[in-house]
Amino acid sequence: MIVAFDLPVPTTTWYLLLSAVLFAIGTVGVMVRRNPLVLFMCIELMLNAVNLTFVALAKKLGDIGGQSTVFFVMVVAAAEVVVGLGIVVAILRRKPNATTDDMAELKG
């Protein structure tokens, strides 16, 4: 006997909740981890959560503008990673095994 039941279809709300959880994971990572490289990865997680929100709402509202915004967010994220890793490389070259506490020396 085949039991027929309707599988729920994921709605926009599901996507928004998923991206909220992903954003919170990224936030906790930024607060907990001390390796500057892992810190940047956690920032990427948060950016991706926001991108997912934009795309989900772009579909719900039928507005392609949300996807354009994600496009620009990706460009800014790429630039941010390049500059951030440049700073990290400059610090780690002087002081191997630097943690985020050592970023205080950016004050000069």
Place this chain on the structure above:
Amino acid sequence: MELFVFLVAGAMVLGGGVGVVVRSHPVHAALSLILTLFGVAVLFVAQEAHFLAAVQVIVYAGAIVVLFLFVIMLLGVDNTENLRIEPLKIQRPVAAVIGAGLVALLGMAIIASRDAKPPVVIPSEAVRDAALDPHNSNIKALARDVFGQHVLAFELTSVLLVIAVVATVMLARKPKPGEIGPLVGEGGAS
């Protein structure tokens, strides 16, 4: 089917996200990040953002994570961070509370606005025409929007990228003797 895709991709996203936070080895964290980025790309496809899914794989998984791994390998900082050490005793409980609170807050806002009437967005004519094209509708509509409505912002991103490249070259090059380096103390002024 759609549910299956969502569940698998969601598990990839969350598993990778947790992996980034809890894996003590930076290389493992970067590989977990790739898992998350691919999961997000799958969700982009499920939400009919095909072009962004491709860009996500190429730019994020292809370029940014490779850059991370490159820096990890180049600097030889691929040593395991001891996660047992807690410099601040209260840091992790506070972080967990803030994270749970953030999920609760955002979740309540999302649930509360679930049945809210979305504003009616009238797309511009060019975007609407492009969206009607059965083939390449997503990429055409996106191109009409980016190069029509947001062409100034698009030009500004090119300026941003040039600035980023110049800044990185400034940061990464070795200062000549007697010259002040990008970080004070690296060059002559120590």
